[in-house]
Amino acid sequence: MSREVRVAVFRPDDERLDEAVELLDSLGATPVPDPMLAIEPTGAAPRIDADYAVLTSKTGVELAARAGWKPADLTICAIGERTARALREAGYEVDLLPEEFSSSGLVDALQGRVDGTRIEVARSDHGSRVLTDGLNDAGAYVHETVLYELIRPPGSGGSVERAAAGELEGALFTSSLTVEHFLDAAAERGLREEAIAGLDDAVVGAIGDPTRRTAESHDIMVDLVPETASFEELACEVVEAAAPSYRD
Template sequence: MSHSVAVFRPNDDRIEAAADLLESLGVEAVSDPMLAVEATGAVPRSDAEYVVFTSTTGVELAAEAGWSPGDQELVAIGPKTADTASDAGFAVDIVPEEYTSAGLVEAMTDHVDGARVEVARSDHGSQVLLDGLERAGAYQHETILYQLVRPPAAGISVERAVGGDLDAALFTSSLTVEHFVEAAEEQGVAAELTPAMVDVTVGCIGPPTRETAEAAGFDVDVVPDDATFDALARAVVDRLE
């Protein structure tokens, strides 16, 4: 019998791609979208010298709204976001070595003293990025392109975990952890979830997500070197074998 691995990507082509990857790695994908995107209709400001995108979703929504960077410097949090920007016809100038808010700050610190920096992202972005840019001397501004909410039907993975029928869980953001716990609370099994997760291999995409998972009482087994879903999935599957 193959191992069962819960995946919490947004309920669009990302959950489908994630499930396909897991199946190709020889495990059962337990698709349980913990995020849904609600666009605000906003676009990045045009008066900034740098525009920072922290997700592929942000790039897609900006492009769909007819926005383009003009002569602004474009910053993408990682290669997937950069590829999406390139597909939209946007030239990307900076991609950090570490695909996190802290990595963005490190990559931009030497460039943004006195500059106007626009951060275009979801309503659940890390304060680390804004604080770091401010310390670097930037005039930072945040535009909320979309809100991330928990789909009403989310929670099948909670049932599987509490029932002892889940081998691993792949958390791709702090919000997926929080929504996972909220689903357990709604189901009335919050007390049973933490001890049940002892038997589940927990993978987190990066240090911030790991901190959130540990704060929720989960032992984190895997954090990949690269903060990508592909690296996370492969590292967790390797751990299960």
């Protein structure tokens, strides 16, 4: 690599952050881990008096299993492959996996088959309304159970200072909430404008269009959105854009 590529990553401080750091290391970049999300379980379990159950994350599946969720005749839907894998590992069947791993992709997959049915959506307190509104528009009766809340961990925000000092070549935003929490941490430090200016000089990647729109609504210029909403593609594209010689 022709220069050091320091890349901020904001995933929760669990195996997802470990995997992200390992991936960036393998790409020859210097990871700047700064978890912007922490999970606080609510203790709730998904309802079983529905026709469909929608799980949207690995965390949600693990919490549902821990709460003793025992679906009987529900059609179980996973929003993506990671969630589907977690469901199978927890002993649940996966009846539907959309071609496009997104809220809109799942709505499209269920369109025309859920009119008049009851759908249980079990997820975090920051789930996209695209999913619930889309299922309502398709004629379903939608109930949402909040399995966990997403908060900003105490002490987060080291990447803000690196951005403000011009010490980041890349940043990987994986949800709208990571953008908002980054900016909250910047505001706490009195560095909001400086951090945004620092990101302008870096390669900023957003995992999907909703995350891109959130960033751009706060004056953060997004340089790329991968065609597939996967962290691996996001990281690879940002590192490649920041230092095209990294594969050499």
